[in-house]
Amino acid sequence: ETGVTQSPTHLIKTRGQQVTLRCSSQSGHNTVSWYQQALGQGPQFIFQYYREEENGRGNFPPRFSGLQFPNYSSELNVNALELDDSALYLCASSKGGLSPDSNQPQHFGDGTRLSIL
Amino acid sequence: QKEVEQNSGPLSVPEGAIASLNCTYSDRGSQSFFWYRQYSGKSPELIMFIYSNGDKEDGRFTAQLNKASQYVSLLIRDSQPSDSATYLCAGGFFGANNLFFGTGTRLTVIP
Numbered sequence: 527e528t529g530v531t532q533s534p535t536h537l538i539k540t541r542g543q544q545v546t547l548r549c550s551s552q553s554g555h556n557t558v559s560w561y562q563q564a565l566g567q568g569p570q571f572i573f574q575y576y577r578e579e580e581n582g583r584g585n586f587p588p589r590f591s592g593l594q595f596p597n598y599s600s601e602l603n604v605n606a607l608e609l610d611d612s613a614l615y616l617c618a619s620s621k622g623g624l625s626p627d628s629n630q631p632q633h634f635g636d637g638t639r640l641s642i643l
Numbered sequence: 644q645k646e647v648e649q650n651s652g653p654l655s656v657p658e659g660a661i662a663s664l665n666c667t668y669s670d671r672g673s674q675s676f677f678w679y680r681q682y683s684g685k686s687p688e689l690i691m692f693i694y695s696n697g698d699k700e701d702g703r704f705t706a707q708l709n710k711a712s713q714y715v716s717l718l719i720r721d722s723q724p725s726d727s728a729t730y731l732c733a734g735g736f737f738g739a740n741n742l743f744f745g746t747g748t749r750l751t752v753i754p
Binding site: 559561567569570571574576582614616631632633634635636637 | 677679686689692743747
């Protein structure tokens with residue numbers, strides 16, 4: 527069974543730039559959720575994708591956007607990067623069934639550590 | 644308001660002791676709770692989940708859920724130095740598809 531994989535592992539950008547982070551879901555999982563984890567904090571929900579559509583969003587501005595592809599992999603795009611965007615970005619996949627719900631365990635990838643200079 | 648709260652610690656226990664990690668939540672519309680272990684610089688790893696009131700045991704780990712008191716805990720028996728990590732409590736709630744995480748409790752097991 528293939529787990530959740532994320533790329534790249536580390537990334538350094540400057541303010542104002544744009545970044546794309548990628549995630550492949552665990553085999554058998556059709557739902558992908560993205561989280562941002564700042565140092566010393568718990569993960570904060572950015573958004574979730576199910577059947578290639580956004581299925582819930584946390585308190586993040588529109589410059590955070592995403593995609594899900596037919597193979598259930600997903601991208602997170604962040605425009606106009608700010609210093610506060612420096613964090614560990616985590617992708618988690620889960621089984622959605624007929625519809626996703628928060629009862630399903632979410633399994634995380636190794637994350638992408640993004641540093642903004 | 645859906646919130647999950649944890650004591651950030653640090654919590655130190657001697658090797659072989661029982662470590663008790665606690666979590667409270669604010670919304671009675673809870674469905675499920677998850678405990679994740681996160682080593683420094685790594686991503687969260689799912690170790691337990693619980694849906695119903697009562698205890699659930701898996702090896703050295705026991706999760707306890709009390710919905711009336713809005714309280715969930717994780718007990719680690721025979722603690723080992725390799726258990727030293729940050730433990731994140733996460734809740735799933737009706738009407739939301741995502742998990743709500745606490746800030747984590749840092750556990751140190753002293754050899």
